[in-house]
Amino acid sequence: MAAEAQPNDRHRQLQGKVLVLTVCAAGIGGTFQYGYNLTIINAPTSFIQAFINETWLERTGLPLERSRITLMWSFVVSVFPLGGLAGALLAGPMAIKLGRKKSLLLNNVFVILAALLVGFSRIAKSFEMIMLSRFLAGINSGVGMNIQPMYLGESAPKELRGAVTLTSASFTALGLMLGQVVGLREILGAEEIWPLLLASNVVPSLIQLLLLPWAPESPRYLLIDRGDKESCICALQKLRGSHDLSSEMKEMLAEQAAVQGKTAEGPWELFWNPAVRWQLITILVLSSAMQLCGNDSMYFYASYVFQEAGIPYDKIQYYIIGTGSCELITAMTCNLIIDRAGRRMLVIGGYSLMAVWAIVFMVALSLQDRFSWMPYLSMACIFAYILSFGIGPAGVTGMIPTEIFDQMTRPAGYMICGSLIWTNLFLVGMAFPFIVEGLGHFCYLPFFTVCVCTALYVSFFLPETRGKSLLEISEEFNKRNFKTQTRENSWTNLEDTKSTML
Numbered sequence: 001m002a003a004e005a006q007p008n009d010r011h012r013q014l015q016g017k018v019l020v021l022t023v024c025a026a027g028i029g030g031t032f033q034y035g036y037n038l039t040i041i042n043a044p045t046s047f048i049q050a051f052i053n054e055t056w057l058e059r060t061g062l063p064l065e066r067s068r069i070t071l072m073w074s075f076v077v078s079v080f081p082l083g084g085l086a087g088a089l090l091a092g093p094m095a096i097k098l099g100r101k102k103s104l105l106l107n108n109v110f111v112i113l114a115a116l117l118v119g120f121s122r123i124a125k126s127f128e129m130i131m132l133s134r135f136l137a138g139i140n141s142g143v144g145m146n147i148q149p150m151y152l153g154e155s156a157p158k159e160l161r162g163a164v165t166l167t168s169a170s171f172t173a174l175g176l177m178l179g180q181v182v183g184l185r186e187i188l189g190a191e192e193i194w195p196l197l198l199a200s201n202v203v204p205s206l207i208q209l210l211l212l213p214w215a216p217e218s219p220r221y222l223l224i225d226r227g228d229k230e231s232c233i234c235a236l237q238k239l240r241g242s243h244d245l246s247s248e249m250k251e252m253l254a255e256q257a258a259v260q261g262k263t264a265e266g267p268w269e270l271f272w273n274p275a276v277r278w279q280l281i282t283i284l285v286l287s288s289a290m291q292l293c294g295n296d297s298m299y300f301y302a303s304y305v306f307q308e309a310g311i312p313y314d315k316i317q318y319y320i321i322g323t324g325s326c327e328l329i330t331a332m333t334c335n336l337i338i339d340r341a342g343r344r345m346l347v348i349g350g351y352s353l354m355a356v357w358a359i360v361f362m363v364a365l366s367l368q369d370r371f372s373w374m375p376y377l378s379m380a381c382i383f384a385y386i387l388s389f390g391i392g393p394a395g396v397t398g399m400i401p402t403e404i405f406d407q408m409t410r411p412a413g414y415m416i417c418g419s420l421i422w423t424n425l426f427l428v429g430m431a432f433p434f435i436v437e438g439l440g441h442f443c444y445l446p447f448f449t450v451c452v453c454t455a456l457y458v459s460f461f462l463p464e465t466r467g468k469s470l471l472e473i474s475e476e477f478n479k480r481n482f483k484t485q486t487r488e489n490s491w492t493n494l495e496d497t498k499s500t501m502l
Contacts, residue, residue: 018238022155022215023164027171029108029208030148031398034141035175037080037201039324041134043183043317044194049073052127072127079131081426083138088418090139091146092411096225096264100151100218103143108205110140115202122195130198137201142422145398146414153402154218155239157248158469162338165402169395170331175204177324184317224256224407225264255471259408267412267419277481279404279413282462286347286397287417289454291424293354294447295389297432298323298382306379326383330390342466343400344458346392351455353388357381358448366441393454403465406474 052072056064064072087110094103118133149168156164183189188197216235223232232252236245265273270280302323306316338346361381368374398417405413436443465473 018215019156019160019164021211022239023152023167025208025211025215026104026148026151027167028204029111029212030104030144030171031141031168032171032175032204033111033137033201034084034145035172035177036179036204037134037137037141037175039176039179040183040197040200041077041080042180043185043189044191044197045073047191047194048076048127048130051122055125055127058125076127076131076134078426078429079135080138080141081422081429083135083140084142084145084422084425085138085419086135087139087142087144088146088422089142089415091143091418092267092415094143095147095150095221095411095414099221099225100147100154101212101215102217103147104151105209105212107140107143107147108209110136110143111201111205114140115199115205119195119199133198138422140205142418145421146418149398149402150410150414151218153399154220155216155235157240158251159339159467161403162343162399162466163335165399166331166335166338166395168398169390170328170335172394173324173328173331173390177321177328180317180321180324184321220252220255220407223252224259251469251471255407255469258471258474259406262408264408265412267415270409270412270416273409275478275481276405276409276413278461278477279409280416282404283401283413283417284420285454285457286393286400287420288424289351289450290393290397290421291428292447292450293351293389293393293454294358294428294444294450295354295386295394296425297428297444297447298385302382323382323386326386327390327394330387331395334391334395338396339466342464343392343396343403344462344464347396347458347462348392348455350388350390350392350394351451351458353391354385354393355448355451355455357385357388358444358451361385362442362444362448368441400465403470403473404477406470 049069049072053064053069056062091103094106098106114133114136117129117136121127121129121133145168148171149165152167153161153165181187182200183197188194188200216238217231219232219235219239222228222235233245233249236248240248270276302316302320306319307313311319334346361378364374364378364381368378401410401413401417432443435446439445463473463476468476
């Protein structure tokens with residue numbers, strides 16, 4: 001008996017190692033890049049603005065006006081979400097034609113080109129190279145944010161699907177925090193080496209190129225999209241070890257039979273497909289709320305609130321790293337509890353707490369000048385708001401399309417989800433200064449409304465997906481999508497019965 005148990009333990013360890021390798025290899029070049037590229041641009045803001053002015057002066061002999069420099073800088077910042085939108089639209093066709101793993105590997109081409117462009121931008125005296133670099137980095141992030149959770153959700157066992165897919169949020173938070181750390185003046189945030197700071201995003205890319213080839217392709221993609229049963233079993237054996245694969249293969253074959261004869265749908269087709277009506281409404285609500293909840297806008301207030309609390313200006317950058325650490329801690333905690341607490345509870349709880357903290361934050365801002373301790377309450381609200389966002393909304397939103405769409409509609413679902421996230425990121429970034437100007441201390445009222453409405457929608461309309469197979473989840477949504485049709489059929493059958501009795 002002991003001799004039999006020993007090989008089983010070895011296989012279990014091997015399974016764990018392959019799954020961890022798959023998660024880490026996908027994450028470091030996937031959502032990590034989104035978080036990292038989002039924050040490394042903050043440290044060299046003044047240096048890049050000075051570089052733009054110097055370059056323009058050398059070309060034309062005239063310095064740029066302050067408003068023109070700000071406009072140029074806004075282009076540098078805004079092309080990143082525009083690139084992300086392009087990447088989100090590109091992710092679906094890539095995932096279908098190349099597969100999940102190959103798409104992630106090919107995606108590194110964008111960030112390598114981006115690193116080369118920004119790395120040589122100062123030598124070439126071209127700020128346009130920085131803009132193009134940020135656009136390509138955005139494409140890389142857009143593709144990675146869509147394909148990584150899809151790949152992990154299709155590769156993970158049912159009982160670990162939530163925790164494994166949610167690592168996408170953990171890698172985003174890790175990227176945010178490391179981007180803040182690397183941007184410190186003591187590391188790569190000095191004026192002389194800012195091109196090196198912006199080009200450092202090539203390092204995660206190279207790590208992924210080294211690790212990901214050793215991970216297997218998504219078993220579901222191999223079986224359902226390519227019809228390659230042997231490769232699917234081989235991939236499953238790598239991921240699961242020598243465990244009995246019959247029950248999992250039975251589920252996947254049933255899912256394959258359910259989509260037999262269908263082809264992968266485009267995002268525009270989902271809007272006309274009644275079979276995915278409620279799935280589509282769900283991702284429209286959750287993906288929009290992801291950016292419209294105001295979490296990213298908290299970073300806008302962070303420096304001001306920390307300064308009002310009496311923290312020295314040169315120390316504020318270290319406190320801002322604390323905000324990134326909060327998101328990382330909650331994302332990792334969420335990984336541990338998601339398959340016990342469930343998806344609905346985490347999302348409802350997260351948005352409900354954010355609504356509470358939004359009210360407290362607005363009250364604290366309005367009383368900032370009256371009470372000496374109010375800045376500290378505002379500071380606590382910033383950390384609490386980010387912690388609440390990390391509890392559920394940050395991670396669950398990205399994994400929901402994997403669970404509620406079938407194999408033929410999942411890539412299109414992620415394209416819509418990613419497009420909304422990137423579009424709203426751009427719109428909120430453009431609109432928030434005007435919201436602050438118009439509403440003043442009550443600028444978080446729109447975000448409060450979004451949090452409340454999203455929590456209500458999830459509590460009433462999103463079924464729990466924990467512990468269910470993807471086919472079971474699809475069947476549960478089908479009951480809701482065809483509810484009206486079922487009632488009409490029941491009514492018709494009743495009328496037929498009556499006429500027969502007469």
